[in-house]
Amino acid sequence: MKASTPVNWQCLVHIAKGCATDEEQQQAEAWIGTAPEEHQPILDHIVDLYQRRNDAEAALGERVLQKVAAGLPGVFAEMPVVVPIEAAGGKRWRSLFGKWAVAAAAALLLLLTFGRQGLIRDMIGAGHHEETWKVVCTAYGQEATVALPDGSAVRLAPGSRLSYPEHFKAGERQVQLTGAAFFDVRKNPRQPFTVQTGKLFTKVLGTSFEVVAYPGELQSTVTLITGKVLVHQRNSRNQWQALACLTPNKKLTLKHQTVTFVVDSISNRTSSDIRDGRLVFENATLAGIAAGLERRFNIRTRFAPGCRPAKHISATFDQSMSLQDISLVLSRVSGLHITSGKDSMYISY
DSSP, rough: OTTOOOHHHHHHHHHHHOOOOOHHHHHHHHHHHHHHHHHHHHHHHHHHHHHHHHHHHHHEEEEEEHHHHHHHHBSSSSSOOEEEEEEEEHHHHHHHHHHHHHHHHHGGGGGGTTTOOOHHHHHHHOOOOOOOOEEEEOTTTTTTTEEOSSSSSEEOOOOOEEESSSOTTTTTTEEEEEEEEEEEEOOOSSSSSEEEOOEEEEEEEOOOOEEEOOOOOEEEEEEEEESEEEEEOOOOTTEEEEEEEOTTTEEEEEEETTTHHHHHOOHHHHHHHHTOEEEEEEEEHHHHHHHHHHHHHHEEEOOOOOOOOOEEEEEEETTOOOOHHHHHHHHHHSSSSEEEEEEEEEEOO
C-alpha cells in the first residue's frame, strides 16, 4: 500500500468497535506501516472515542468525525453510514452536539499536524478543549525522557509515542503508549496510574515497569521491576478484561495471533538491565532482535534469500555498544554471518 493511498474509513471504525475482520486488521496495519508517526495516532484517537463514551455519544461523535473526514479525501477512502440517534428533544441534541464537537476536535488532534488547521476548525466549529493532551514522539534511533505532571518519569524507546494530559484528573493518572517505554511511577494510592496500548491496559499505584507494544508485532509485553501491576486485555467486545496481577521480576507476554498470554519469571540481573536502559532480548528470534536493532539504530535489516533461522537467543547489550560490536556478538552466538554498515545490517548463512 502506497503512502498516498487513503485507508477505508469503515476499517478504522470497525477496529475501534472491536468487530474488525482479519482482512480489515491487515489493511489497517499496512496503512499504519506506510507512515507510523502520522497514521497510528489517528487510529488511537478513534479507538479512544469509542472506548470512553456510550453508544449514543459515540454515534454522534462519529457524525462529527464523518464531517471532518469528508474534507480530507486524501486520508479516508470512503465514508461510513451513520445510524441516526434517538434523542428526547432538540435541547438534548444540541447539548450533546456542543459537547462532542469539542471532544471530536480533541480526538482528531493529530490531523492538525497535516497543515489543515483552518479546515478542521471550520468543520467542527469553535469551542474550547476540556483538557489538553501532550504528545511526545521518538523516531528510530532516538530516545526521550519525559517528566509527567505528577513527578513520574518515563524513558520512551525509539519509534514510540506517548500521550498524557497536561494535568491529571482527580482520582486517575492515565497515559497512552504506542511502542515501548519504561515507567518509574510516583506512588499515590488515591490516584491510580494507568498505561493504555492498543491491546493492553496496565494499572498501578506506584511502581517501575516496562511496556512493549509496537504496532504490527506478534506480541506485547509488560515487565514488572518493583511494586505491583494489574494487566488487562481488550476483548472481542472492546472491553478491558483482567489477565494477571504481576509481582516484581515477572513478565507477561500477550500473543496477538492466538490471543493467549504467559507469565514468566526474570532474573534480578535482567530486571536491573531493563531498569538501567540496556537493550535486553529474552529468548528472542533473530527476526525479533533485528526489529529491535532497527528501532534502536535507525537502520534497515535484510536477510539473505531463504535465511530465516528459528534459533532463539537471549542477549543483553549496553547502550554504549556500537552496531558493529553487537553484530559481531550476534554472529558468534547464532553461527550466522552478520555484517553491518552505517545504516544497514545483512544476515546470511
